[in-house]
Amino acid sequence: MADVTDQLGCGERGQLLLITALALAVILLTVALLLNAAVYTENVATRETAADSRDAIAFRGEAVDGVADLIRTENHGGGDAAAVAAGINATGPLVDRQQARSGVVAAVSFNGTTDGQRLTTDSLDNGDDWAVVEGADGARNVTLSVDPTSLADSPADVEADALGVRFVTTAGNETRYVYREGGEVAIDAANETHSPSRQCSIPTADPTTVDFTGDRLSAGSATVDCFRGLWPESTVEDIRIVNGGAGDGAFAATVRGYDTVNTNVDTEGVVYAATVDLTYRTPEVDFETTVRVAPGEPR
Amino acid sequence: MNRKPTTDRGQAHTVEAFIAALLLLSALLFAMQATAVTPLSASTSNQHIENQQRALADGLLSTAADDGSLRATVLHWNASRGGFQDSGEAGYYQRAGSQTAFLDALNETLAERRIAYNVRVRYFDANGTGVSTDPLVSLGQPSNNAVTASRTITLTNESRLTGDCTGDCRLETEPFYAPSVDDGQLYNRVEVRITTWRM
Numbered sequence: 001m002a003d004v005t006d007q008l009g010c011g012e013r014g015q016l017l018l019i020t021a022l023a024l025a026v027i028l029l030t031v032a033l034l035l036n037a038a039v040y041t042e043n044v045a046t047r048e049t050a051a052d053s054r055d056a057i058a059f060r061g062e063a064v065d066g067v068a069d070l071i072r073t074e075n076h077g078g079g080d081a082a083a084v085a086a087g088i089n090a091t092g093p094l095v096d097r098q099q100a101r102s103g104v105v106a107a108v109s110f111n112g113t114t115d116g117q118r119l120t121t122d123s124l125d126n127g128d129d130w131a132v133v134e135g136a137d138g139a140r141n142v143t144l145s146v147d148p149t150s151l152a153d154s155p156a157d158v159e160a161d162a163l164g165v166r167f168v169t170t171a172g173n174e175t176r177y178v179y180r181e182g183g184e185v186a187i188d189a190a191n192e193t194h195s196p197s198r199q200c201s202i203p204t205a206d207p208t209t210v211d212f213t214g215d216r217l218s219a220g221s222a223t224v225d226c227f228r229g230l231w232p233e234s235t236v237e238d239i240r241i242v243n244g245g246a247g248d249g250a251f252a253a254t255v256r257g258y259d260t261v262n263t264n265v266d267t268e269g270v271v272y273a274a275t276v277d278l279t280y281r282t283p284e285v286d287f288e289t290t291v292r293v294a295p296g297e298p299r
Numbered sequence: 300m301n302r303k304p305t306t307d308r309g310q311a312h313t314v315e316a317f318i319a320a321l322l323l324l325s326a327l328l329f330a331m332q333a334t335a336v337t338p339l340s341a342s343t344s345n346q347h348i349e350n351q352q353r354a355l356a357d358g359l360l361s362t363a364a365d366d367g368s369l370r371a372t373v374l375h376w377n378a379s380r381g382g383f384q385d386s387g388e389a390g391y392y393q394r395a396g397s398q399t400a401f402l403d404a405l406n407e408t409l410a411e412r413r414i415a416y417n418v419r420v421r422y423f424d425a426n427g428t429g430v431s432t433d434p435l436v437s438l439g440q441p442s443n444n445a446v447t448a449s450r451t452i453t454l455t456n457e458s459r460l461t462g463d464c465t466g467d468c469r470l471e472t473e474p475f476y477a478p479s480v481d482d483g484q485l486y487n488r489v490e491v492r493i494t495t496w497r498m
Binding site: 021 | 308311312315316318319320323325326327329346347357361364423427428430450451452453454455456457458481483485488490
């Protein structure tokens with residue numbers, strides 16, 4: 001083999017070094033550029049190309065929550081529709097100023113309200129099957145608060161012995177039974193073709209509240225979601241109490257209108273729903289909508 | 300083959316060596332500047348981490364707003380003491396904790412992943428034009444790569460404090476950090492802003 005070192009000679013190694021250095025420099029530069037190009041490509045490829053509408057949707061959610069709170073608050077104090085309108089109109093300038101700081105033109109303005117009636121009764125024992133309301137037009141916030149110790153304990157025949165709320169719908173009767181079993185308050189669902197089946201249960205605590213329209217059961221400070229659903233899928237026409245003697249408590253519902261209501265049920269005029277116009281404008285997003293807010297309406 | 304005398308090429312060799320060294324160093328410097336060296340160095344890849352943190356904070360705020368824990372946290376005020384309930388002398392929380400469900404979620408989702416956060420509440424002054432900002436949780440000074448997410452909730456006169464109160468706990472009657480901005484039932488609008496950054 002030829003002696004390269006010897007052939008080049010000591011005096012000519014500078015050139016070899018220079019070429020090696022140049023080659024190394026080119027390799028390093030190429031690696032650096034490739035890495036940067038890969039990072040940049042990934043960044044560009046994963047960047048959203050459509051206008052971001054998440055903020056507009058969040059704005060809508062915030063506005064709906066705010067109006068729902070105003071309706072709840074007003075309904076506690078007598079349900080004055082004008083006060084709800086005033087509250088929504090007072091929110092408008094605050095929303096405007098708050099969003100302007102983020103470069104957004106936003107507006108919340110009052111559009112209208114729907115009147116309703118709040119039905120309440122704390123006398124459940126009016127018979128084995130009695131109508132709270134008949135011919136109900138729209139219902140929300142349908143709740144039953146009971147003293148758990150007064151409920152039937154492990155009834156042999158749920159349909160005959162447990163306190164129930166019956167919803168007469170366009171597709172038939174749907175009944176929800178509430179009773180105690182093994183240290184828990186349980187809710188069963190039954191209809192004309194199906195016998196009672198467990199929907200959900202919660203450890204016993206006072207007070208126990210069943211929120212039919214919200215599909216929730218709460219006891220003390222705990223709440224569980226009844227994922228199988230408590231509110232019937234078909235339109236509810238009448239609401240009845242079954243086996244009223246099998247539990248002490250209070251029943252309440254808010255309806256838009258009704259044909260008849262039991263004499264043991266108190267009625268009070270409230271705001272059923274409010275409609276608001278929302279506007280949200282940025283250089284990329286132009287969002288306008290009219291939302292009807294009825295807190296506690298079935299999902 | 301005749302060889303050239305090597306005695307007069309020393310200077311050229313030195314200059315070549317210097318140039319080679321300079322080239323190598325420049326290439327190294329350029330490479331270090333051009334690539335993302337650490338997750339905290341400002342670079343295009345860091346943008347992904349910021350996006351993830353913003354999405355995380357947004358999700359936490361949305362969930363808390365839906366289940367009511369965000370409202371409960373804003374109202375977790377000790378009216379008689381004039382500070383957030385169970386906070387230190389400063390009146391706000393200075394370490395990650397579980398005082399409310401929302402703060403617990405922040406603690407479990409962010410603090411345990413070594414993501415620091417500050418939570419501030421921003422509300423309108425009594426005339427409804429100016430705004431004030433108060434800390435709710437302060438874990439330190441955000442870094443240059445911090446991101447923010449916010450959610451606004453509306454308070455009414457009937458909103459009730461979730462901390463210790465002096466009377467019936469209604470905002471209308473209790474001392475609270477945000478003033479009432481309206482004669483009607485509207486009390487104030489409070490913006491909850493989370494700032495997150497990597498520790």
